[in-house]
Amino acid sequence: MLIAALTAFLLLHYGSHSAALTNQLDQTAALIKQHVKDEARQKQALAAVEQMKTIAKASAKQREKSVDTLNEVLAKREVPAADIRLAAQPLITEDRATANKLLDLRFELKSVLTAGEWANVFPSPPKSPDGAKKASMPRSRSDLT
Numbered sequence: 240m241l242i243a244a245l246t247a248f249l250l251l252h253y254g255s256h257s258a259a260l261t262n263q264l265d266q267t268a269a270l271i272k273q274h275v276k277d278e279a280r281q282k283q284a285l286a287a288v289e290q291m292k293t294i295a296k297a298s299a300k301q302r303e304k305s306v307d308t309l310n311e312v313l314a315k316r317e318v319p320a321a322d323i324r325l326a327a328q329p330l331i332t333e334d335r336a337t338a339n340k341l342l343d344l345r346f347e348l349k350s351v352l353t354a355g356e357w358a359n360v361f362p363s364p365p366k367s368p369d370g371a372k373k374a375s376m377p378r379s380r381s382d383l384t
Contacts, residue, residue, distance in 0.1 A: 261299075264292050267360060271352075274359040280351050287348040291341055298337040305329045 268288045275281040312318055312326040349357060 261292060261295055264288055264295065270360040271356075275352065275356050283351045284348055287344050287351065291344050294337060294340050294344070298333065301333055302330065305333060 268285055271281060271284045271288065275284055309323075309326040309330065312322055352360065
């Protein structure tokens with residue numbers, strides 16, 4: 240049972256989940272409004288961000304349902320590890336699907352913005368005192384490998 244509780248805790252609190260993006264997307268929309276002067280491209284960029292928000296919110300709702308299901312399994316006194324994995328798998332699958340959709344929309348957004356606008360909306364992270372850059376979101380699919 241302790242292993243089950245630990246597994247659930249780690250999955251829920253340290254797993255990557257897309258629901259945490261909503262505040263960042265609000266900031267992105269504000270920066271687009273500030274730095275993209277062409278109305279047509281600004282409208283396209285903001286539409287992509289709105290799609291991202293919609294996906295993130297839907298993902299958060301689905302995640303709550305999946306977490307409830309996992310909690311029901313974990314509430315049982317003796318649960319086989321296979322049952323825990325089975326109940327946790329939808330969380331992982333849903334999050335991966337959401338992350339892929341959001342990444343596709345990010346590339347769509349990048350195609351709408353100029354290089355200068357992109358740099359203003361998504362500035363490079365500050366350098367650390369030793370000169371190395373801090374980790375950031377991937378800027379292209381090649382950054383993922």
